[in-house]
Amino acid sequence: MSSDIQRWSDELARDPSSLAFLDLGEALRRDGQLDVALTIVRRGLDRHPENVDAHNLMARVAIDRRDFVRAAEEWQTVLRLAPDHVGALKGLGYICYQEGRLEDAERYLNHAATRGGGESVAAALDSVRRSSGELATATVDALTPSDALTPSHAQSLFADVLTDAEQTALLLDESGYVLGGVYLDGEGNDLAHEIGAQLSGISDEAVRATRHLGIGDWKSIVFETDVASVALAPTSNKGLLVVAASRATPLGLLRRLLDQCAMRSIHWLTDGTTR
Amino acid sequence: MTTNAFGSVLETLTRQRGVRASLIVSETDGLIVDATLRVGQDGDRVAALAASLFRKARLSAAAARLGDVAFMQMDAEQGRICAVGGKSDLVLMVVAEPTANVGLIRVELLKALETLA
Numbered sequence: 306m307s308s309d310i311q312r313w314s315d316e317l318a319r320d321p322s323s324l325a326f327l328d329l330g331e332a333l334r335r336d337g338q339l340d341v342a343l344t345i346v347r348r349g350l351d352r353h354p355e356n357v358d359a360h361n362l363m364a365r366v367a368i369d370r371r372d373f374v375r376a377a378e379e380w381q382t383v384l385r386l387a388p389d390h391v392g393a394l395k396g397l398g399y400i401c402y403q404e405g406r407l408e409d410a411e412r413y414l415n416h417a418a419t420r421g422g423g424e425s426v427a428a429a430l431d432s433v434r435r436s437s438g439e440l441a442t443a444t445v446d447a448l449t450p451s452d453a454l455t456p457s458h459a460q461s462l463f464a465d466v467l468t469d470a471e472q473t474a475l476l477l478d479e480s481g482y483v484l485g486g487v488y489l490d491g492e493g494n495d496l497a498h499e500i501g502a503q504l505s506g507i508s509d510e511a512v513r514a515t516r517h518l519g520i521g522d523w524k525s526i527v528f529e530t531d532v533a534s535v536a537l538a539p540t541s542n543k544g545l546l547v548v549a550a551s552r553a554t555p556l557g558l559l560r561r562l563l564d565q566c567a568m569r570s571i572h573w574l575t576d577g578t579t580r
Numbered sequence: 581m582t583t584n585a586f587g588s589v590l591e592t593l594t595r596q597r598g599v600r601a602s603l604i605v606s607e608t609d610g611l612i613v614d615a616t617l618r619v620g621q622d623g624d625r626v627a628a629l630a631a632s633l634f635r636k637a638r639l640s641a642a643a644a645r646l647g648d649v650a651f652m653q654m655d656a657e658q659g660r661i662c663a664v665g666g667k668s669d670l671v672l673m674v675v676a677e678p679t680a681n682v683g684l685i686r687v688e689l690l691k692a693l694e695t696l697a
Contacts, residue, residue, distance in 0.1 A: 337645075337647055337648075496644075496645075499644070500644045503640045503643040503644040504640050504641075504644055506636060506640055507633075507636050507637055507640050510632060510633045510636040510637075511633060511654055513629065513632075514629040514630065514632070514633045514654070514661070515654075515656045517625060517629055518625070518626060518629060518656075518659065518661075518675075519658075520656040520657065520658040520659030521656045521657025521658040521659070522656060522657055523654055523655070523656045524655045524656060524657065525654070525655045526637070526652065526653065526654045526655075527652070527653045528637050528641065528649045528651060528652040528653070529649070529650050529651045529652075530641045530646040530647040530648060530649050530650065531646075531647030531648050531650070532646060532647045533646050533647070535641070535646065549646070556683075556686075
């Protein structure tokens, strides 16, 4: 247990009606103890049902648990209590974006931007506007190879392959740099570069293991974590394809998504199309 | 060949169709705690490499804020490695044929992990 968690836990034990549950809940959330964080914040809300920060924290815990419905409810409550709350506006923008409701996402993010949302909101708004433009274009015109290799199309490379808002896919090059795809966190920030850098090291380890064990080249790695199921596959240019989905996604479905994204990557890397 | 009380867990795993080896390994140092291996297999090498792969997956997932890795499966052209780990240092892993029923192996691994906990 970290010292922060211990400290806030002690303080809450001394005075159960205090607001220490906010700091304790946030520390637990950051530590990945989501079930405990949920319990602490729920108890806090029982005592402080109109506390904006508590509802906001509950929404953030829900997002980390991939419970988008609960998160949206909590952020709606925040907006009822504090209509210009930037965190809630960003959060709802993120959920709408994940659900493909791009107009709603833009509306929430615009509102956040007018209330001092800062650079992160501006970047999220830019992503949503680019996605809106791409979807509109895609319905009218077939992509030409030169169009397909632009950065904005790279971000939405797997958008039509993935079947729900909790799935995401990234295409990385040999060095772990992102070639295509996007990975948004609960704040609407694109973590693709960070996630890509962290996961790309696994392929080196896989190559080493398979070479020494004499079982041929590796074809895929699937692992289940507390919050997600992740599938990895090598690409033709020594890169890496990463597909992540909620823990509730069956592994068989995840592997099919990996295969479909792999086919998309091959076409995109070889002739620039997304057929 | 098993050497201690983990033997029954490993033997259950090894009885699954297509399983070549089952091992309990310390993730930290890659050393075998117990293993059931076919004759001629280099258990130390399998243990070290598979533990290293599981550790890398776990650290990468944590760094990517995905939480703890509970189950991992790597498919290669001529074999599969499946591994489960819990809160302790122990990793339970299986090396199997490419045609092995990995769904069944996963279930047995998770059951076995509960036995070890």
